[in-house]
Amino acid sequence: MTDIKDFFIASKTVHNAPDYDSNVLSTLIHTVEAFTRVTYQSIYLIDYYKQEFLYVSDNPLFLCGHTAKEVKELGYSFYLEHVPDEEQKMLVELNGSGFKFFDTFDNVDKYQCSMSYHFHLKNGTKSKLINHRLTPILLTDEGKIWIGMCVVSLSSYKTVGNVEFHKNGLNKFWKYSFEGHCWKECEEVSLKEEELEVLRLSAAGLTMTEISDRMCRSLDSIKFYKHHAFEKLDVANITAAVSRAAFKKMF
Numbered sequence: 001m002t003d004i005k006d007f008f009i010a011s012k013t014v015h016n017a018p019d020y021d022s023n024v025l026s027t028l029i030h031t032v033e034a035f036t037r038v039t040y041q042s043i044y045l046i047d048y049y050k051q052e053f054l055y056v057s058d059n060p061l062f063l064c065g066h067t068a069k070e071v072k073e074l075g076y077s078f079y080l081e082h083v084p085d086e087e088q089k090m091l092v093e094l095n096g097s098g099f100k101f102f103d104t105f106d107n108v109d110k111y112q113c114s115m116s117y118h119f120h121l122k123n124g125t126k127s128k129l130i131n132h133r134l135t136p137i138l139l140t141d142e143g144k145i146w147i148g149m150c151v152v153s154l155s156s157y158k159t160v161g162n163v164e165f166h167k168n169g170l171n172k173f174w175k176y177s178f179e180g181h182c183w184k185e186c187e188e189v190s191l192k193e194e195e196l197e198v199l200r201l202s203a204a205g206l207t208m209t210e211i212s213d214r215m216c217r218s219l220d221s222i223k224f225y226k227h228h229a230f231e232k233l234d235v236a237n238i239t240a241a242v243s244r245a246a247f248k249k250m251f
Contacts, residue, residue, distance in 0.1 A: 004051070004076045006092045018049055018138070018146045028137065029055050032149070042152040045137070048145050051075070062130060062152045064123040087119045087160055090178065094163060097176060099145070101165060101183050107143045110136055112168040116247065118155045129155040133247070156240035191250055195229040198222055203242045
């Protein structure tokens with residue numbers, strides 16, 4: 001059975017307590033609170049040294065019937081209660097492998113890294129597939145993640161897993177294989193400008209006919225660009241395509 005401590009294997013190598021400057025942490029929390037007011041996504045701040053949640057945004061979509069205060073107090077017990085057992089094991093493996101891979105980068109590059117993964121949250125008989133995107137906010141003197149920010153949104157995939165590790169500025173990323181228990185380097189997806197423009201205009205609410213007129217291209221050409229964008233991004237609808245392209249910083 002999964003235990004809360006299983007989620008923090010990597011953090012046990014932190015030997016020196018970080019400097020808990022109340023002004024720094026207060027400013028950090030206020031900044032994140034401001035961000036949550038202008039986004040539909042949910043934000044968690046995780047303290048990996050104290051092994052608790054530092055902040056949880058008040059977004060009922062991802063709280064499984066709890067208040068933000070209750071989830072903050074529950075900490076990682078929230079996942080033990082609301083993530084299916086088999087997926088808890090996936091998260092524990094990912095936690096260990098992800099932190100080990102993170103440590104292969106130098107301290108400057110670590111701030112440019114993020115990890116994305118997908119799993120279910122269940123609330124009674126209902127469940128939803130969500131996406132977690134985790135990135136460091138503060139590191140310890142030893143270069144370990146002290147405070148991490150987790151951005152939570154509805155998943156654009158249909159299955160769990162789909163783990164990706166990204167570093168800003170690279171034309172490659174890494175996918176995690178649960179079969180091989182290893183990270184595999186992949187070439188970053190590249191969209192043509194016409195494909196990106198179709199996604200931008202679709203996200204703005206234009207129909208295919210309106211996009212055809214705006215881009216001075218035939219309707220068949222617009223459908224061709226859209227099809228190839230979906231194929232490259234491995235998605236089935238425009239919402240998922242825009243979300244995936246935005247995550248990969250194509251816009």
